[in-house]
Amino acid sequence: MTPFVPWTPPPATATGTAAWLRALAQGERHALDALYRQEAPAVYRYVLALAGDAAAAADATQDAFVALAERPGGFDAGLGSLGAYLAGIARHALLAQWRRRGREAPWNEGDDEADDPRDADADAASCPERRLVQQQTLQQVWAALRALPWPQREAVVLVDLQGRAYAEAARIAGCELNTLRTRVLRGRHRLADLLGAGTGETS
Numbered sequence: 001m002t003p004f005v006p007w008t009p010p011p012a013t014a015t016g017t018a019a020w021l022r023a024l025a026q027g028e029r030h031a032l033d034a035l036y037r038q039e040a041p042a043v044y045r046y047v048l049a050l051a052g053d054a055a056a057a058a059d060a061t062q063d064a065f066v067a068l069a070e071r072p073g074g075f076d077a078g079l080g081s082l083g084a085y086l087a088g089i090a091r092h093a094l095l096a097q098w099r100r101r102g103r104e105a106p107w108n109e110g111d112d113e114a115d116d117p118r119d120a121d122a123d124a125a126s127c128p129e130r131r132l133v134q135q136q137t138l139q140q141v142w143a144a145l146r147a148l149p150w151p152q153r154e155a156v157v158l159v160d161l162q163g164r165a166y167a168e169a170a171r172i173a174g175c176e177l178n179t180l181r182t183r184v185l186r187g188r189h190r191l192a193d194l195l196g197a198g199t200g201e202t203s
Contacts, residue, residue: 017082024072032069039083040065042162046172047090049157052146056097063093084168087158091172144194151175152187159184 017038023031040061048057064086068075075085145153151173158169159180170180 018077021072021075021082024069032065035068035082036065039086042083043086043090046087046157046162047094049142049145049161050091050150050154051094056094059097060090060093064089067093080168080171084164084172087172088174140195141191144191147194148187148190151183152190155180155183156187156191160188 017035020031020034024035043064044057044061047060048054051057051060067089068086075082079085145156148156154173155169158164158172159166164172166180166184167177169184170177173180173183175183
């Protein structure tokens with residue numbers, strides 16, 4: 001008799017993800033488990049940073065995977081990564097939660113009307129604000145992030161904490177690329193000010 005060998009998910013590669021999606025479309029539930037293990041942590045952290053509420057973030061993340069299970073063909077790899085697709089669904093699910101509870105979506109907290117694409121020309125990798133953020137404790141960073149206006153918080157989380165490309169982050173946030181770049185830059189400056197104030201530094 002051939003011994004039982006437990007199913008092991010393939011490596012987290014684009015090819016593996018495509019195979020899991022095909023398996024999911026064929027009704028193989030283990031594929032959803034594999035995709036969840038691969039993508040859920042980043043999706044959850046992103047929504048948690050926006051919501052500041054673990055229960056709301058968990059519900060929104062769950063909603064994203066339920067939507068994927070119900071319609072795996074809705075994902076188009078030509079438009080971006082599966083993680084970005086799921087993050088976008090979770091974002092909409094979070095906003096839907098807020099609407100159901102009578103909470104106003106925080107779009108007016110930003111100052112995008114004054115956005116100037118020229119503001120985003122700074123070198124992101126070498127900016128002192130980003131280096132300052134990298135030197136803080138995680139607790140300090142999260143506390144400062146919660147003090148940022150929603151659009152800037154979302155942009156900084158997507159680009160600096162999750163390491164997403166600007167184009168992918170803009171798709172998730174539903175804004176123009178230059179707007180996303182401006183939000184990141186302004187969010188970094190404000191975050192650096194908040195973290196500097198928290199450590200007693202002056203600008």
